[in-house]
Amino acid sequence: xxxxxxxxxxxxxxxxxxxxxxxxxxxxxxxxxxxxxxxxxxxxxxxxxxxxxxxxxxxxxxxxxxxxxxxxxxxxxxxxxxxxxxxxxxxxxxxxxxxxxxxxxxxxxxxxxxxxxxxxxxxxxxxxxxxxxxxxxxxxxxxxxxxxxxxxxxxxxxxxxxxxxxxxxxxxxxxxxxxxxxxxxxxxxxxxxxxxxxxxxxxxxxxxxxxxxxxxxxxxxxxxxxxxxxxxxxxxxxxxxxxxxxxxxxxxxxxxxxxxxxxxxxxxxxxxxxxxxxxxxxxxxxxxxxxxxxxxxxxxxxxxxxxxxxxxxxxxxxxxxxxxxxxxxxxxxxxxxxxxxxxxxxxxxxxxxxxxxxxxxxxxxxxxxxxxxxxxxxxxxxxxxxxxxxxxxxxxxxxxxxxxxxxxxxxxxxxxxxxxxxxxxxxxxxxxxxxxxxxxxxxxxxxxxxxxxxxxxxxxxxxxxxxxxxxxxxxxxxxxxxxxxxxxxxxxxxxxxxxxxxxxxxxxxxxxxxxxxxxxxxxxxxxxxxxxxxxxxxxxxxxxxxxxxxxxxxxxxxxxxxxxxxxxxxxxxxxxxxxxxx
Amino acid sequence: xxxxxxxxxxxxxxxxxxxxxxxxxxxxxxxxxxxxxxxxxxxxxxxxxxxxxxxxxxxxxxxxxxxxxxxxxxxxxxxxxxxxxxxxxxxxxxxxxxxxxxxxxxxxxxxxxxxxxxxxxxxxxxxxxxxxxxxxxxxxxxxxxxxxxxx
Numbered sequence: 112x113x114x115x116x117x118x119x120x121x122x123x124x125x126x127x128x129x130x131x132x133x134x135x136x137x138x139x140x141x142x143x144x145x146x147x148x149x150x151x152x153x154x155x156x157x158x159x160x161x162x163x164x165x166x167x168x169x170x171x172x173x174x175x176x177x178x179x180x181x182x183x184x185x186x187x188x189x190x191x192x193x194x195x196x197x198x199x200x201x202x203x204x205x206x207x208x209x210x211x212x213x214x215x216x217x218x219x220x221x222x223x224x225x226x227x228x229x230x231x232x233x234x235x236x237x238x239x240x241x242x243x244x245x246x247x248x249x250x251x252x253x254x255x256x257x258x259x260x261x262x263x264x265x266x267x268x269x270x271x272x273x274x275x276x277x278x279x280x281x282x283x284x285x286x287x288x289x290x291x292x293x294x295x296x297x298x299x300x301x302x303x304x305x306x307x308x309x310x311x312x313x314x315x316x317x318x319x320x321x322x323x324x325x326x327x328x329x330x331x332x333x334x335x336x337x338x339x340x341x342x343x344x345x346x347x348x349x350x351x352x353x354x355x356x357x358x359x360x361x362x363x364x365x366x367x368x369x370x371x372x373x374x375x376x377x378x379x380x381x382x383x384x385x386x387x388x389x390x391x392x393x394x395x396x397x398x399x400x401x402x403x404x405x406x407x408x409x410x411x412x413x414x415x416x417x418x419x420x421x422x423x424x425x426x427x428x429x430x431x432x433x434x435x436x437x438x439x440x441x442x443x444x445x446x447x448x449x450x451x452x453x454x455x456x457x458x459x460x461x462x463x464x465x466x467x468x469x470x471x472x473x474x475x476x477x478x479x480x481x482x483x484x485x486x487x488x489x490x491x492x493x494x495x496x497x498x499x500x501x502x503x504x505x506x507x508x509x510x511x512x513x514x515x516x517x518x519x520x521x522x523x524x525x526x527x528x529x530x531x532x533x534x535x536x537x538x539x540x541x542x543x544x545x546x547x548x549x550x551x552x553x554x555x556x557x558x559x560x561x562x563x564x565x566x567x568x569x570x571x572x573x574x575x576x577x578x579x580x581x582x583x584x585x586x587x588x589x590x591x592x593x594x595x596x597x598x599x600x601x602x603x604x605x606x607x608x609x610x611x612x613x614x615x616x617x618x619x620x621x622x623x624x625x626x627x628x629x630x631x632x633x634x635x636x637x638x639x640x641x642x643x644x645x646x647x648x649x650x651x652x653x654x655x656x657x658x659x660x661x662x663x664x665x666x667x668x669x670x671x672x673x674x675x676x677x678x679x680x681x682x683x684x685x686x687x688x689x690x691x692x693x
Numbered sequence: 694x695x696x697x698x699x700x701x702x703x704x705x706x707x708x709x710x711x712x713x714x715x716x717x718x719x720x721x722x723x724x725x726x727x728x729x730x731x732x733x734x735x736x737x738x739x740x741x742x743x744x745x746x747x748x749x750x751x752x753x754x755x756x757x758x759x760x761x762x763x764x765x766x767x768x769x770x771x772x773x774x775x776x777x778x779x780x781x782x783x784x785x786x787x788x789x790x791x792x793x794x795x796x797x798x799x800x801x802x803x804x805x806x807x808x809x810x811x812x813x814x815x816x817x818x819x820x821x822x823x824x825x826x827x828x829x830x831x832x833x834x835x836x837x838x839x840x841x842x843x844x
Contacts, residue, residue, distance in 0.1 A: 183714050210742075218749040221742060301749040348754030596773020671770055680773040 208296065208317050209330070210337035211310060213344045214377075214554045219310050220324065222296040222317060227272040228282045232261045235289030244285040245270060248278055272315065273297055298324075302344060304386040305351055308402045309342060309378075309552065311502060312389040321392070321400075323552060325502035339554040341377035346370060349671045350380040354638065357664040358384055361643035361655060367403040368639070368664070369532050370672070373539040373632040375555050375562075376548040378499070379676070381405070381532070403639075406503040408528040411639065412606030413588075413657070414538070414624040415524035416472045419479075420464055421541050421576050422487040425568045428478040429460055431575065437463070437470040444516030448473050448523075464579050465587030467603065469523040476522030481513045484521065490567045491537035491547060493529050500552045505530050524606055525614075531622075535637040538624050542580065542600070542632040545573040581629045591662035592623055594669040596680035600632075601625020601665065603657035608642065618642050623661035627669050628681055634673075638664045 211219040235241055238261060246254050249271050260268040271278065272295060282290055298313040300306065311322020319328035327338055354368045370380040383403040387395035401407060423429045438456035440449035454466050463471030476484055488494055488509075497504040507529035510517040520526045536550040548564035555562075568576075580600030583589045588603040604622035607614035622639040626632040638661040645655035674680075761768060 183710075183717065217752070218745055221746055223743065223746065224739070299746060301746055302753060305753075305755070345754050348758070352755075594773075596776075670772060674771040674773060674776045679778050680776055 206296070206332070207334040208298065208313075208332060209334055211323060211331075212337045212339050213342050213347075214339060214379075215343060215345075216339070217344050218301055219306050219340065219342075219344070220298055220300045223299055224294045225272075225297045226274045226279045226292045227295045228270040228274060228279070228290060228292055230261060230268045230270055231266055231289050231291065232263060232268060233266065233289070235261060235287060237287065238262070241285060241287045241290065244287070245282070248281045248285075300389045302347075303390075304388055305347060306342070306344065307386050307389040308383045308404065309340070309347075309381050309501070310389065312392045319502075321502050322402075323501055326500050340552050341372070341379065341554045342381065342552070343379050343676070345675055346672045347380040347382065349675070350668055351382045351384070351386075353664050353667045353671070354382050354384055354640075356667075357638070357640055357643075357660065361640060361647045361660050363640045363643040363660075365398065365403060365641040366639060367407070367531050367637075367641075368668070369404050369535045369635075369637045370668070371532075371535050371539055371550055371635045373543045373626055373635045374548070376536060376539065376550045376564075377555055378532070378550055378552050379634065380672075381552075383407075402501075402503045403531065403641075405497060405499055405501055405530050405532050406505050407530060408505050408508050409531065409620060409639070410525050410528045410606050410609065411531070411534055411620060411622045411624075412524035412604035413467045413469075413472075414534065414602045414604035414622055414637075415521065415527070416464055416467060417538060417541055417576065417580070417602050417624070418488065418491065418493075419472045419476050419484075419522040420460055420579065421568050421572055422479050422484060423475040424460065424575055425487075425572045426479050426483060429475055431461065432459055434459055435463065435471050435474055437468045437474075439470075441470055441473060441519075443473060443477070443519040444514055446516050446520060448519055461579050461582055464602065465583050467523075467588050472522040473519040476518050477515065479518075481515065481518045484518050485513050487567070488521075488527065488537075490565070491540060492549065493527060493533055493537050497530060497533050497536075498549050499532060507533065524604055528609075531637050531639050535624060535635050538626070538637070539632075539635040540567050540573075541576045542573060542626045542629070542635070544570050577626075577629050577632065580625065584625070584629075588656075588658040589623060589625065589662050591658055592625055592665045592669075594627065594666040594673070597669055597673050597678065598628045598630055598681050598684065599625055599666065599669060600627075600629030601636075601662075603662060605656040605658075619655060621655055621657040621660035623657050623665045625665060627673060628678065630681075630684075633678060634676065636665060636668060638662075638668070640664070 208222045210221045213219055230241075238258075242254060242258055242261065245257065246252055252271070257268075257270070270282070270290070274282070274292075279292065282292070296317050298317045300310055300312070302310075307322070309322055311324040311326075312320055313324050314320050319325035319331065323338075323340065324331065330338065350368045350370055354366050357363070358366045365384055367383045368380065369378065369382075371378055381404050383401070385396075385399045387399040392400065403409075424431070429435075434457040436456065437450065437458050438453075440447055442448070448469050450466075450468050450470055452466075454468075455462065458466060458468060458471055460471075460475070462468075463475070479487070485494070492498075494507055494509055496506040507527060509521075509527045517526050532550055537547070540547040545566055545568040546564040547567050548562055577600055580602060581598060582600075583602055584592050584599050589601050592599055592601050592603075602624055604620075604624065606620050606622070607616055608618040608620060609615075610618070620639055620641050621643050622637065624635075624637045626635045640660050643655040643660045645651065645653045647655075651659040758770075761770075
């Protein structure tokens with residue numbers, strides 16, 4: 112047994128333990144076995160307590176120190192934001208759908224922020240009061256459903272989106288901590304119905320559902336620069352106004368008009384009436400939502416004779432001075448082909464176009480042949496889907512078996528049904544020097560050369576066609592298309608509307624398709640009116656043809672739009688001192 | 694020695710902690726300033742977009758047409774007859790050319806070689822002498838030519 116050597120302070124502890132002050136002072140020199148054991152036990156307990164206390168303080172200071180380091184060095188140092196709100200708010204800020212503008216930078220659609228009210232059911236203090244209050248602010252709310260939602264385990268419930276400032280204030284004034292707001296984007300279309308068939312619309316989460324909004328959805332979602340479309344809102348307004356006036360004048364059911372840049376293929380205006388409200392697309396009828404210009408497939412009748420004549424001249428199967436017998440109807444594959452009205456017995460190609468002779472056109476098409484005709488129309492992209500940058504495009508319809516009968520009927524516009532936009536696009540090729548460039552809704556840079564496109568007819572044939580088309584307006588069926596101040600060329604078309612296996616003789620589409628200024632075409636314009644009433648206006652003497660219905664709208668549009676498009680008025684080719692006359 | 698080194702490292706450590714703390718605070722302040730600036734920019738952009746929208750809304754062609762019809766009689770839409778190339782505007786005949794009214798004394802007139810209008814009209818105007826604008830321009834050209842030549 113080793114001798115015990117007390118340390119200098121042990122007597123204090125020992126004295127504490129025994130509560131003997133005398134011993135404390137004496138230096139603990141009184142020793143006995145019992146006292147020594149007692150002393151050792153007491154000392155061990157004291158040491159253990161000291162360690163425990165030290166450990167406690169150490170832990171406490173470690174925690175405090177760690178928290179200080181965390182706050183000072185690592186933490187954000189800001190008030191924490193509730194997770195759900197932070198997530199939603201960040202989402203709204205990060206994603207901003209791009210703007211759509213017209214060719215002059217005028218806004219066509221953009222996103223604005225609007226508040227949405229939502230609830231966090233777990234935080235709602237006064238459930239009944241909240242439901243009553245919300246029901247008063249939003250009478251259209253389904254109270255039963257709202258109660259079920261607020262009683263559920265959900266941690267997020269939409270109350271109402273796109274709040275007005277008044278509604279927002281009213282919800283705020285309920286003073287309910289479980290109700291909150293977040294900012295959401297909302298797509299606006301400042302021109303409303305005027306551009307609805309082009310721009311389209313978005314769903315409530317601003318994802319494109321129709322039109323350009325749907326076609327460019329991914330690009331718009333990237334939120335980069337605005338997309339500049341090729342349309343000109345001012346001209347769009349003129350076209351829409353004149354088309355609406357014509358539809359009303361002739362008690363028609365619908366109509367469409369397309370104005371293209373003849374050379375670049377840019378769509379300057381595209382109108383389909385009736386149109387729809389892009390803010391409430393679901394409540395609009397099918398007729399309103401149908402984009403007739405790009406999605407409707409129509410047989411447009413005699414405007415196809417332009418392609419027939421061009422293909423015949425290009426294929427060199429007819430001389431311009433050749434006289435063709437049109438005195439009697441002809442029969443092709445069981446079809447009897449006759450003219451609307453009988454004029455001369457023999458006509459040259461110019462007069463076939465001017466008089467719009469079905470017999471003459473059929474004869475020329477038969478000379479060209481079925482294969483060459485099909486190939487020609489294929490080159491003009493009249494037999495393939497449109498590549499226009501819009502959701503609503505159609506695939507043309509044409510006969511599966513392209514026999515002689517089809518060749519003859521297609522020559523004057525029955526048998527191939529395509530969208531008015533595609534037909535206008537093909538017509539541009541006839542007058543622009545012979546090069547096809549696909550129609551586009553995206554503005555083309557002016558400082559860059561034209562896309563090469565592909566040549567369909569020679570420049571010479573195109574010049575001949577321009578001359579013939581001006582002749583149609585000067586002395587033919589398109590007289591009412593003549594515009595004051597601008598030389599115009601074009602072709603009328605009147606087609607009965609298909610019904611069942613045949614055609615309804617009492618329902619028709621009246622069309623005028625032309626270009627201006629025809630000596631150096633800059634723009635192509637198609638006006639089509641569906642089912643005009645021949646008795647609507649006395650002055651038409653019972654006619655509701657393209658020449659009587661669509662041609663006047665054409666000239667009114669040209670007279671109003673051409674100065675706006677920067678076209679200088681032209682002198683009359685036959686009287687240089689005067690402007691081209693109406 | 695050990696105690697000195699402890700003191701040294703402790704000082705370094707405390708110094709580092711203080712520096713780090715100050716750095717963090719200053720970074721936070723800068724971050725706040727940056728966020729505020731970004732917020733202002735976004736707010737301004739948002740305002741601009743809203744104004745653009747309002748401007749577009751106010752400039753709807755249909756609305757402008759109606760306003761023009763209601764309040765701007767005689768300012769209808771341009772038609773072919775109201776537009777002409779600049780070249781087609783005829784030059785005014787000499788006697789209808791505008792004149793410039795100048796206060797030029799006779800001596801200067803003589804020096805410039807100007808031909809001033811004399812007579813009743815000139816005396817009525819007083820010191821203001823009406824001068825044919827083309828004459829004035831040619832005189833000025835001549836004068837600058839003479840100056841150039843003398844130098």
